[in-house]
Amino acid sequence: MRFLIVFIIPFVVACNAQQMPNKTSEVKTAQEALSKVLFQGKTELEFVEKSEDVWQSELSEMAFYVIREKGTERAFTGQYWDNKEAGLYTCAACGLALFDSKTKYKSGTGWPSYYEPLHESYIREDTDYHLGYARTEVMCNRCGGHLGHVFPDGPDPTGLRYCINSVSLDFIPEEKREAYLKEYK
Numbered sequence: 001m002r003f004l005i006v007f008i009i010p011f012v013v014a015c016n017a018q019q020m021p022n023k024t025s026e027v028k029t030a031q032e033a034l035s036k037v038l039f040q041g042k043t044e045l046e047f048v049e050k051s052e053d054v055w056q057s058e059l060s061e062m063a064f065y066v067i068r069e070k071g072t073e074r075a076f077t078g079q080y081w082d083n084k085e086a087g088l089y090t091c092a093a094c095g096l097a098l099f100d101s102k103t104k105y106k107s108g109t110g111w112p113s114y115y116e117p118l119h120e121s122y123i124r125e126d127t128d129y130h131l132g133y134a135r136t137e138v139m140c141n142r143c144g145g146h147l148g149h150v151f152p153d154g155p156d157p158t159g160l161r162y163c164i165n166s167v168s169l170d171f172i173p174e175e176k177r178e179a180y181l182k183e184y185k
Contacts, residue, residue, distance in 0.1 A: 045121070048094045048143040059093065066165045067093050067145040070137070075110025078166020083112070086174040092167065094143035097180075098122055099162070099169075107154075107161055112169065114162040115154045123162075125150060138162055 050058075055068050065071040075081075080089065089099040089112070099114045107113035117123045124141040127134050138147045147168045154161035172180045 045096070045142040050143075055093070060167070063092055063167045066167050067147075070146040072148075073111075073165045073167050078111065080112045080166040080169055080171060081110055082106075083171065085171070088118070088172040088177060088180065089114075089164075089169045090172060090180075091140040091143060091145055091147070092170045093145040094140060095170070096122055096140055096142045097172075098140065098147070099164070101174075105155055107163065109161075109163055111148065111163045112166055113154070114164065115156075115158045115160055117162065123147070138164065140168075 052068060056064050059067060062073065066073055083101075083104075086101045088097045089101070089104075090097050097118050099112075099116075100118050103114045103116045105113055105115060122141050124139045124144070125136050126139065127136045129135075136150045138150050139145060140147060145168060146165075148162065148164035151161045151163060152159060
């Protein structure tokens with residue numbers, strides 16, 4: 001009897017798991033489809049390189065401080081921390097679509113938080129120990145701009161919290177998504 005339980009229970013659990021709908025895979029499928037439309041399936045991006053003087057002339061003082069000098073805006077002061085509209089969040093420096101509003105959630109931190117980027121190759125991560133503990137910086141992979149940090153205390157399905165400065169982002173509302181997509185074709 002013990003022999004049957006050891007082999008039958010895992011089999012039943014595995015069969016039931018396959019039949020349950022998986023919201024994570026639905027979101028992933030939608031994100032993959034969007035990234036294929038945006039960048040024709042390319043996962044390697046051409047790096048946008050500009051001098052710091054050019055970046056400074058193109059960005060606001062606060063955006064330059066955060067994006068180029070790796071600063072942080074104060075919590076609850078950014079324009080997107082409480083935004084509930086549907087759409088895309090793009091890099092404020094180069095326009096690359098980074099996060100979909102479908103992955104945004106209220107973390108209570110005062111910064112926009114997402115559990116997953118639009119495509120894993122659109123962001124770059126770098127872990128440092130400058131504060132005496134590991135902290136993982138998140139940057140735009142096309143222009144190298146500082147976005148914020150990622151922490152392992154987020155919600156399911158990833159368990160991650162991409163804590164991003166609002167000033168590092170621009171927002172494309174759902175009704176303007178098509179115009180944005182045409183620009184990138």
